[in-house]
Amino acid sequence: MPTLLLLRHGEIPQTTPHRFVGQRNLPLSAEGRRQAESWRAPLSGVNLQDVWTSDLARCVQTARLALGGTGPTPTPLPALREINLGAWEGSSEAEVEERFPGELGLRYADLAHVAPTGGESFTQLRDRVWPVLLDILARSDETAGPLLVVAHAGVNRALICQALGMPLSRIFSLGQDYAALSVLRFVPGRLAELSALNIPSRAAAPILRQSGLRPDAGAGAPRAAQS
Numbered sequence: 001m002p003t004l005l006l007l008r009h010g011e012i013p014q015t016t017p018h019r020f021v022g023q024r025n026l027p028l029s030a031e032g033r034r035q036a037e038s039w040r041a042p043l044s045g046v047n048l049q050d051v052w053t054s055d056l057a058r059c060v061q062t063a064r065l066a067l068g069g070t071g072p073t074p075t076p077l078p079a080l081r082e083i084n085l086g087a088w089e090g091s092s093e094a095e096v097e098e099r100f101p102g103e104l105g106l107r108y109a110d111l112a113h114v115a116p117t118g119g120e121s122f123t124q125l126r127d128r129v130w131p132v133l134l135d136i137l138a139r140s141d142e143t144a145g146p147l148l149v150v151a152h153a154g155v156n157r158a159l160i161c162q163a164l165g166m167p168l169s170r171i172f173s174l175g176q177d178y179a180a181l182s183v184l185r186f187v188p189g190r191l192a193e194l195s196a197l198n199i200p201s202r203a204a205a206p207i208l209r210q211s212g213l214r215p216d217a218g219a220g221a222p223r224a225a226q227s
Contacts, residue, residue: 001137001186003146006156009062010035010179017092022085028061035179036065042204045214047145054080054151063150079132082152086119112168122168126158163192
């Protein structure tokens with residue numbers, strides 16, 4: 001099976017106090033666009049086989065900016081959207097506590113199974129996105145280059161937990177910064193190997209070379225654009 005490059009989207013507009021985002025269709029901030037563009041050089045020497053993204057704007061924008069018009073055309077998939085936070089979306093923690101007393105505490109005590117009102121638990125998220133990834137892997141060419149998936153913090157964490165056999169209760173032990181990359185190697189019949197976790201673009205080139213994904217020490221020849 002091929003290697004999976006799992007990239008989180010870039011930064012979105014920040015608010016004070018923090019408000020739950022979930023599946024709200026927010027664009028990248030100016031910093032998020034810069035973060036996405038910073039991946040052009042590290043990815044320029046990687047012979048990507050295919051690119052898949054969540055269909056939410058922040059992921060589609062990240063993929064397009066990171067590729068810079070070269071390589072495979074990103075395919076957006078609604079099934080790769082971020083966890084659905086239901087009635088919490090757009091609200092602060094204080095507002096959620098006021099509207100749904102005790103619900104925050106219940107969820108934080110059992111992240112795997114407790115869902116916000118009208119939303120998903122992390123188990124439900126995993127059960128939504130894992131079959132999508134298995135389908136992507138099954139349709140890939142194991143002799144070709146790596147796959148790139150651009151998704152969300154919750155989605156990426158759920159996929160990594162499942163791939164490594166980690167319980168979802170530990171999901172927040174996995175770092176997922178804006179525009180950071182994780183690398184998973186899949187071997188049939190075994191748990192995946194996590195080659196890199198949560199690396200920024202500035203640190204990516206040597207890690208990609210060491211993993212055999214970017215053999216050229218320089219920027220590499222530009223990938224041919226595909227329609």
